[in-house]
Amino acid sequence: MPTALRAAISVVMLAGFYLLGLIQLALVGWLLFEIWTHLHGVGAAKLSWLLIAAVGAVVAGLWRAVRAKPGDPHGLVVTPEQAPELWQQVRALAAEVGTRAPDEIRLVPEVNAAVDEDTKLLGLLGGTRRLFIGMPLLQTFSVDQMRSVLAHELGHYSGSHTRLSRTGAGW
Incomplete structure (x- = not known):
């Protein structure tokens, strides 16, 4: 749709x-x-x-x-200076799937990965994008496995799955 x-x-x-x-x-x-x-x-x-x-x-x-106001996003913000390889992989994958890279990457304790987006005008305009990555995934997955998880999550952005949902895709 x-x-x-x-x-x-x-x-x-x-x-x-x-x-x-x-x-x-x-x-x-x-x-x-x-x-x-x-x-x-x-x-x-x-x-x-x-x-x-x-x-x-x-x-x-x-x-x-x-x-009602949405709560603050949880997780530890990882800057490009703190994890340059991770950010490089995310930006490269975003370019491959034809979407804008997330504005933030956050590490969370869950065994999960997810994306969300703070949109404007009821989802008609894009906003701040966040990528949540579970620490257990980073600790146990190989680079190729992690790339496939990241590509899947970035695919939610390219399909506009996050535009109408504050909770995020992937949770």
Whole structure:
């Protein structure tokens, strides 16, 4: 599926999430009106409090969704000066797969490799790219094995797999 289509679907789903919340709020308002129009007394009050609690849960969920911020990336940043051979391999492989090299390489304790990208405009514009490499992989893999893992991860960039996901490809 092309990245532009995935981005469009993501935007529609994002807008749909908030629209669904607003529809629920409008429905609860209508139900409260109907309850107090047709019922009176303790029964109407109990139903009203139940609906108001549901509205509070929806509003709290929407508020948390709006204010959510991604956490800082984990791992130890490796600069080109600290690991020139690793950076040279990564840049050469990125050129081979036809993509921009990552801006950061981070070492992590997991037995894994992954990539992510901080994008702009809901994934339509690229941003800071990070390559995460597990230390156990660096310690145990041969150069050829490591190159194949790196090429796989860089392939996620060339396929625009990281554009619409903050968690990263490969995790």
